[in-house]
Amino acid sequence: MRTLVLNSGSSSVKFRLYDGDRVVDRGTVERIGEPGDAPKDHEAALAQIMAGLDLGGLAAVGHRVVHGGLRFAEPTLINDEVVAGIRGLVPLAPLHNPGNLAGIEVARRLLPDVPQVAVFDTAFHRTLPPEAATYAIDADVARRHNIYRFGFHGTSHAYVSRRTARLLGRDLADTNTITLHLGNGASACAVEGGRSVATSMGLSPLEGLVMGTRSGDLDPAIVFHLRRTAGMGVDEIDDLLNQHSGLVGLCGVNDMREVLARRADGDGAAALAFAVYCRRIRSYVGSYYALLGRLDAITFTAGVGENAAEVRAAALDGLERLGIAVDAGRNTSGSGERVVSPDGSPVAVCVVPTDEEGEIAEQTRGVVAARG
Numbered sequence: 001m002r003t004l005v006l007n008s009g010s011s012s013v014k015f016r017l018y019d020g021d022r023v024v025d026r027g028t029v030e031r032i033g034e035p036g037d038a039p040k041d042h043e044a045a046l047a048q049i050m051a052g053l054d055l056g057g058l059a060a061v062g063h064r065v066v067h068g069g070l071r072f073a074e075p076t077l078i079n080d081e082v083v084a085g086i087r088g089l090v091p092l093a094p095l096h097n098p099g100n101l102a103g104i105e106v107a108r109r110l111l112p113d114v115p116q117v118a119v120f121d122t123a124f125h126r127t128l129p130p131e132a133a134t135y136a137i138d139a140d141v142a143r144r145h146n147i148y149r150f151g152f153h154g155t156s157h158a159y160v161s162r163r164t165a166r167l168l169g170r171d172l173a174d175t176n177t178i179t180l181h182l183g184n185g186a187s188a189c190a191v192e193g194g195r196s197v198a199t200s201m202g203l204s205p206l207e208g209l210v211m212g213t214r215s216g217d218l219d220p221a222i223v224f225h226l227r228r229t230a231g232m233g234v235d236e237i238d239d240l241l242n243q244h245s246g247l248v249g250l251c252g253v254n255d256m257r258e259v260l261a262r263r264a265d266g267d268g269a270a271a272l273a274f275a276v277y278c279r280r281i282r283s284y285v286g287s288y289y290a291l292l293g294r295l296d297a298i299t300f301t302a303g304v305g306e307n308a309a310e311v312r313a314a315a316l317d318g319l320e321r322l323g324i325a326v327d328a329g330r331n332t333s334g335s336g337e338r339v340v341s342p343d344g345s346p347v348a349v350c351v352v353p354t355d356e357e358g359e360i361a362e363q364t365r366g367v368v369a370a371r372g
């Protein structure tokens, strides 16, 4: 069975074509909308991708969809009504759901007879207990406007926590892990026996860790202050916090490779950005350790988590008293799924490359098979 997976991000589209569970074609179109040779929008990027693919015998298309709201808790066969539901969630994921929708629309137009499935970032976090999903604001306002913690990167946190238990030879049901998905967007998740019980992104993918262009946690009064004192409009503040904050806001670049290079060259702004980024991770690790009560593993994943040994070392430095240590030699060598803590550490520190597309392909095949 051949399955196409589309992961339309805020500024890129990743695709993979599978034959069964084997990858037969893959690629990424980046810098969508930026000046130069890049496609002008997601539609153009997708048209370019589809034109280059051999789509003969395609049995299904799986789409990553970032926000599923309260409604979508499972991988869902796409029809007009589902598309309308995803469109209704655009205000809560303005950087993501529009690109996801563009992917769905282009694929449905070009492949009208092929079933399409949406796999939601929020789905894995539907197990959050009420005290984790609830914001301490007026309960009626929250209910009327669907203001809850939804959480994102769920496909990645689910996959990585499962692989971590396997890597350690443990039963998933008896493993407590903190997963750190550090990509362009970044989030932490406390996984107790395979279930998400805490996660750092909230109503939208803006909350929590410091990201490439997003601020993560901040005092909400900053928003009122910018509105009243700096005279900024709401859309302007939204743009500031989503696109011009985080690493890029602090030191002018959003790519961690460039931040590390500048820091090594003595750039003070890059050093501060790195310190703020790592400190935030560390404070979530401490918080989630306390929430879980017992911690078996901490796992780093995605572009930064998989590749930036300096981030792993700095975020967990000096935590031996908590049973957490990173072995310098292991941390700076090796590839693929691996343990980077010393032998016998009470908490294993792991690196596990994520595979959102592989997970989406599997769930898509499941939905299509169940449909008969």
Ligand SMILES: Nc1ncnc2c1ncn2[C@@H]1O[C@H](COP(=O)(O)OP(=O)(O)O)[C@@H](O)[C@H]1O
Pocket: 009, 012, 182, 183, 184, 185, 212, 254, 255, 256, 257, 302, 303, 304, 307, 308
């Ligand atoms: N070798 C590396 N060292 C440090 N950071 C890296 C490295 N390779 C990739 N990255 C970081 O990973 C980020 C992209 O991560 P990725 O998981 O691909 O993000 P997304 O899926 O959100 O686009 C880049 O912005 C870059 O900062």
Ligand SMILES: CC(=O)OP(=O)(O)O
Pocket: 009, 010, 066, 096, 121, 152, 153, 183, 184, 185, 186, 205
């Ligand atoms: C939800 C989210 O932030 O996704 P990404 O990391 O792909 O931007």
Ligand SMILES: [Mg+2]
Pocket: 183, 184, 185, 302
């Ligand atoms: Mg990603």
